[in-house]
Amino acid sequence: MLPGVPGVVHVSHLTKIFRVPERESGMSAALRSLFKRQWRDVHAVEDISFEIEAGEVVGFLGPNGAGKTTTLKMLSGLLYPTSGEGLVLGHVPSRREREYLRRMTLVMGNRNQLQWDLPALDSFELNRAIYRLPRDDFRRTRDELIELLDVGDLVRKPVRQLSLGERMKVEVVGSLLHLPAVLFLDEPTIGLDVTMQRRLRSFVAEYNRRHGATVLLTSHYMADVEALCKRVIVIHHGRILFDGRLDALADSFSTTKTIEAVLADGERITLRVPKAETSQATARLLAEHDVTDLTVEDPPIEDVIEQVFAAEVSA
Amino acid sequence: MSVSAVRRESAARSMLDFYATTIRTQIQTQFQYRVSLYMYTVGMVAEPVIYLVVWTTIARSQGGMVDGLTPGALAAYYIVWTLVRTMNIVFTPFGWEWRIREGELSGQLLRPLHPIHYDLASFAGQKVPWIVLYLPIGAALSLVFHPTLHPHALQVAVFLVAIWGAYVIRSLNQFSLGMVTFWTTRVGAIFQVWFLAELLLSGRLLPLPLMPHWSQTLANWLPFKYTFYFPIEALVGNMSTASLLGGLGMQLLWIGVGTAVMTGMWRLAVRRYSAVGN
DSSP, rough: OOOTOSHHHHHHHHEEEEEEEOOOOSSHHHHHHSOEEEEEEEEEEEEEEEOOOTTTEEEOOOTTTTTHHHHHHHHSSSSOOEEEEEETTTTTTOOOHHHHTTTTEEEEETTOOOTTTHHHHHHHHHHHHTTTHHHHHHHEEEEHHHHHHTTTTTTBGGGSSOOOOHHHHHHHHHTTTOOOOOEEEEEEEOOOHHHHHHHHHHHHHHHHHOOOOOOEEESSHHHHHHHHEEEEEEEEETTTEEEEHHHHHHHHHOOEEEEEEEETTEEEEEEEGGGGGGHHHHHHHHHHEEEEEEEEEEEOOHHHEEEEHHHHHOO | OGGGGGOOOOOHHHHHHHHHHHHHHHHHHHTTHHHHHHHHHHHHHHHHHHHHHHHHHHHHHTTOOOOOOOOOHHHHHHHHHHHHHHTTTOOTTHHHHHHTTTTHHHHHTSSSSSSSHHHHHHHHHHHHHHHHHHHHHHHHHHHHOOOOOOOOHHHHHHHHHHHHHHHHHHHHHHHHGGGGGGGGGGGGGHHHHHHHHHHSSSSSSSOOSSOHHHHHHHHHHHHHHGGGGGHHHHHOOOOHHHHHHHHHHHHHHHHHHHHHHHHHHHHHHHHHOOTTTT
16 A cells, blocks of 8 residues: 555544433333433444455454444445544545445345345346446346356246345345445355355455455354455454454464374374463473374464453453 | 446436336336235225215215216216326335335445435336226226216326326425434324325315315415326316416426425435444
């Protein structure tokens, strides 16, 4: 990135506070709320900043309610930030300029934007008209995406007759027909079986490779993140806890290492030891046992993330 | 193809294309549910037939007329009413809560197109099968009630424009009304007041000349009249050329007012949209 030139996604001190009504349960509280309503500020996103460069695929991790979806909605123009600045492809998303909306997409794993009663091909036609795509370009892109996701048979069935996973795949095709330069993917593999998840992952990777698109992805499945993202941003309680390479996440947050050894008699030993004692423990293991194979690894990324959130909760 | 090199069609051409594609899509959707389409159309006829039977009975009991309207004129009014009613059905304001809760609005906000265009185009498309089904029903009602209907060419032409004018006015007004949902979640009472005013001041419940004088005057200052009474009267009444064209002019005025109100409210409403979990 050139000095002073923001990346494709530029987020600076972005904050979103929701004001929500609240009251105790019961009739008297209900009556009181008729006259005096009580409000509470929910700090969904607090003062977050990051940059994403063109072509990067970044994982956006956090537990439920961490602020991931709120951030994606602000970046896609669905929500106005309370304060701070978001800039995507040089556009302020909350202005919802048409030129911006034509160059991005937000895919939400639990949402259906296709015509329920018609084959997805008809919804694709509608998207062609909405995004003002020339017919020949549209057909080429559509066929390419259909082939990449192997949904040739599915797009001819009424959407209501598709399974969740099938619907998600055709939903993704519909969301990418206008060849967006920026993809916000919010839990795109939620509820899908392992095969479908893998297919969707390789599709996102291929789309990124072919079109050089920038991707910000949230997922609770670490397999998605490990397969697609070199960089992750970890958010919790609306604040960024970590922004860096995925493989550095364990270095930063993991306090343990996992040692796996296979002994001469075939027995397998798995030890989790404090990071600082890894070399001592390994040496002792080798000295005291007849070891035929030995690996020292960071704990699974799920465990690291769990530790990060647990530490934050107990802090 | 690179994402930076995506070509676009021209704006005007693509807007026409969008309307044509959406209308086509909606016609296909309607044909997916043929039985419900028949039932819906039959249900639509019940309301005017009740009005027609009541007023015809009153006319006969008063010696054949109510305030100068013969049973034939009343039959013409309510049979055309049925077509006008079919034409001016739009997205209900009651649907906005669902639209927000189910995330449909989020999907529409992500598109580079104002959602009013989708509403206008999709309901226009739904009317095509409705009108096809109305034609035999209208013919059957004519055989039973013997309407007095002798429009000349200009009346037919004005009527054909006016029913679309009525559709656009009602679409804009109900879109704006639905947006009240952004400010308060229990909007049913507000909508009911609006629909009551429309029922009484539009010519929907009864032809406006049968209403008290003061309410006719009030109706002249509100948009409702131009969504029911004016299109019907353009075809079945004896309006002068000036009145016919003046009525179209008033429709144009209300479309302008409706567009301004809808656009202003939309700007404010979108800022309020919080979309938590949708």
